[in-house]
Amino acid sequence: QSALTQPRSVSGSPGQSVTISCTGTSSDVGAYNYVSWYQQHPGKAPKLMIYDVSKRPSGVPDGFSGSKSGNRASLTISGLQAEDEADYYCCSYAGSYTLVFGGGTKLTVL
């Protein structure tokens, strides 16, 4: 149950695009299409942004997109806005009815 690997921080200017990676193994990210991404503002509960690798819940802006290749999943945020500044976490089903999260990535909008 080792955590998925995410970059500690990423940054971008308003209007630009950024991509956050999430690297797992063939037992979690690589094995299942159950990868989700969460946005968390300080002191708030996590908010689901992407589920099942690339699906966007109702109400999430279409600037948020997800993808996966092998053991690596990615979250891309296009058209950065100030309110996108937050911590982002990936999560994958890891078999045997367990979940594993990434260590989190702090997104700074310059």
Added chain:
Amino acid sequence: QVQLVESGGGVVQPGRSLRLSCAASGFTFSNYGMHWVRQAPGKGLEWVAVIWYDGSNKYYADSVKGRFTISRDNSKNTLYLQMNSLRAEDTAVYHCARPRGGSGSSPPDYWGQGILVTVSS
């Protein structure tokens, strides 16, 4: 709308016990499995446990196996986490969370705000 509200947190000495509760509303609780997820201060999210919609199956992270017990009372729309033999490293904000689609294998879609548990002498 879906609401999950945790309670029961606080400061507890190492080795002691604490029980967390999570009151659910806005959806048919008895149709959904439920997760507990924790977040140590300044750290990332860590999955703790999951319980099936009917309580028939329960699964735990290795870090809490044998010490924590997840349970539910569908008549009260409430999820519980009994935490025994607490350690300093259990200090965290504990969130209850609903798996998307209801299956215990799914990552969460809705989360509670969380409740702080501090293990300290």
